[in-house]
Amino acid sequence: MEERLEEMFDEQEDDDLLLPAQEGDDSQQMYEHFRFVADKGQTLLRVDKFLVDRMMGATRNRIQLAADAGCILVNDKPVKSNYRVKPLDVVSLVLDRPRRELEIIPEDIPLHIVYEDDDLLVVNKPAGLVVHPGHGNYTGTLVNALAFYLKDDPAYDPSDPRLGLVHRIDKDTSGLLVVAKKPEAKTNLSLQFYNKTTQRKYLALVWGQVQEPEGRIEGNIGRDPKDRMQMRVFPEGDQGKPAVTHYTVMERLGYVTLTECRLETGRTHQIRVHMKYIGHTLFNDERYGGHDILKGTTFAKYKQFVQNCFAICPRQALHAKTLGFIHPTSGEQLFFDSELPTDMEQLVEKWRSYVNAKEL
Template identity: 45%
Template sequence: MTQTQLDPRPVAPEEAGARLDKWLAGQLPDLSRTRIKALIEDGQVVSAGATIADPSHRVKPGQIFSVGVPPDAPAEPEPQDIALDVVYEDADLIVINKPAGMVVHPAPGNPDATLVNALLAHCGDSLAGIGGVRRPGIVHRLDKDTSGLMVAAKTDIAHRSLSEQFAAHSLERAYRALVWGLPNPPKGEIEGNIGRNPHDRKKMAVVKGGGKPALTRYQVLKTFGGGAVSLVECRLATGRTHQIRVHMTSLGYPLVGDPAYGRSRAGRLKALPEPVRMALADFSRQALHAYLLGFDHPTKGSRIRFESSMPADLAGLISTLEAI
């Protein structure tokens, strides 16, 4: 694949003095400013036969630039043909329903069979490259054992737009969870900075000093067994690691099945019928599903919204609880 040559129009008189990277970003909307800055620093921008390697170079009236864009480098993770539940896909992005048990990114302990490996194989040449690398743009994550909706960008411009929406907290994300007990009050907000647990660095916790601000809005939808377990909807105003799991635990209502933050509820279980006790005790992951995702389409501008029904394991547990 050969290098692409882009030739923006000459600099207009009223644009004189603008930074080169900012000016080029206005002329080349398919490339992010970060990508343009990297191209400048890599010696890919030429004016009058001279290479301009300073992103802060001030442009002059009538100046003409030529920008070379090398082909996207192949992604380091290997594409793997793994079945995906694709909810929506177009040239800009893909929305998938992630199953519980799938890791999003390759990492030590999970080098392959991840969502990224699957997306590389599924999207193939339709990935236009993020920051010069042919890879899907992941803007938010779900824990390995959390199921539900995720969006990934297929182009630089889509990645920039979705990242900005995420930073501005304008992405709509709602989860449904089974928690131990009946939250009181049944509707409210949980605020508290989330950082590393000072007693266990593998966990997160609500911390008094440091951490990052986090806000979760919750509402009880249904309760079972006289308040032994509740179905709760949680909406994220921020996106911190393990946010819902940590916040609900801090309130005293940890998620059913959560191996890291859940606490024993033997006392509550005693009052429940044996099939229900067994179903709750045997549930092997945090009972959390990302059921709703909404955002502004990066290029079309329209608001799009997706919903996902409960996966079979959670739906089965809820059905068992409803039979009490």
């Protein structure tokens, strides 16, 4: 059963609540694979529910099996699945073998470096490139590309968690990311993201006419209990984590709207989930239903037009356009801006032509 448990819990996407795994007591031959610390405001919640909300691919039944096997600890003591997590409880998953290490293989994958110095570099990631190795994507990622690009830098170890990516964006989202080349740089930059002092703006094409010129979306984001591959908004209660998105309408284009979104927090799928929550799913976002025709007419000509748009931009229409932060060594304010990638630029132009023609 423990082999099954290791496979179940080998992947973890909610990295902002995950602490680095460390080995357990050698005398007991148990090793810590995951550890979570409950927030100060945590209300009493069963430990199986607490973990299901935080671990991708884990069902409540499997968490209960882990607890029955003595693999779920709270404050270093085994607990049953009905244990109620309290504020600041430390919840961990342990197994009888060390966590499997993932070898980072350097791969010669083209990178668009927009800035680089001794401490960091900024990358403009294309859509379709996975950021970090994980389940189903152990090679061909941005991390593999960075390992090759920095292979001659003796200070850069791609397997060292103190270096590398400071934040992430989804596979099919394009745009800017900052990478730390030194431990001190990653610590400093990570604190800037944690303290919400970085500047991040995205461009998103969404379904529907966004009526207000600007707005603020607030709502806890957590995994959807009905579909573990999706996130959802929990407007009330203790589920999920606080999330805030600000949006501004840039251009109304018939049945879609080009919006600029500014992140106050950085949750998994935040813009995609928040915009859907207010009724404006991202265009061609398959995971959240944006690959269906959500607005418009029933005419065959219009349906064909939208299908052509899907073909032009075969992914969610989301681009991380700007990134600003304080340089960790010099203290200088750095700000980077990137152009819309070709697929999104062509998509927006096609909708502009549609609005202007008024023939469909």
